[in-house]
Amino acid sequence: MNNLVGDEKMNAVLLTSIAFSFFIVCPRMAGMASVITNATETNIVYVAIVGTLISLPLIVAMVLVFKNYGLAAALVFSIITDLGAAYFMKGISVNAGVETLIISLFVVAGIKVASKISALL
Numbered sequence: 001m002n003n004l005v006g007d008e009k010m011n012a013v014l015l016t017s018i019a020f021s022f023f024i025v026c027p028r029m030a031g032m033a034s035v036i037t038n039a040t041e042t043n044i045v046y047v048a049i050v051g052t053l054i055s056l057p058l059i060v061a062m063v064l065v066f067k068n069y070g071l072a073a074a075l076v077f078s079i080i081t082d083l084g085a086a087y088f089m090k091g092i093s094v095n096a097g098v099e100t101l102i103i104s105l106f107v108v109a110g111i112k113v114a115s116k117i118s119a120l121l
Helices: 006-024 027-040 044-069 071-092 094-120
Strands: none
Touching: 027 044, 027 071, 027 094, 044 071, 071 094
């Protein structure tokens, strides 16, 4: 990619960014949006839009943590943000906070199981 210049570099950044955008979208986010908007009776589309804007610095922080400190640090960062979400949801609904925490624990467990299964393959 270092050999690219001008428009080629911009096209490469755009195509790579589009691919990255598909990785960010996941069913977990949709599930979490559903849990928190049901608990608060808010509009899921508005929450998704505003939440996405608020999350942009966190996404950049996650990428930098991963790049500079590796997967373990990125997982710790992820767990901290998930606990933060559960904490905020408790203020709205204890049930939604518990659901958020349980989903977070399943994600961590899924990461561990996925790495073990892929190591066997």
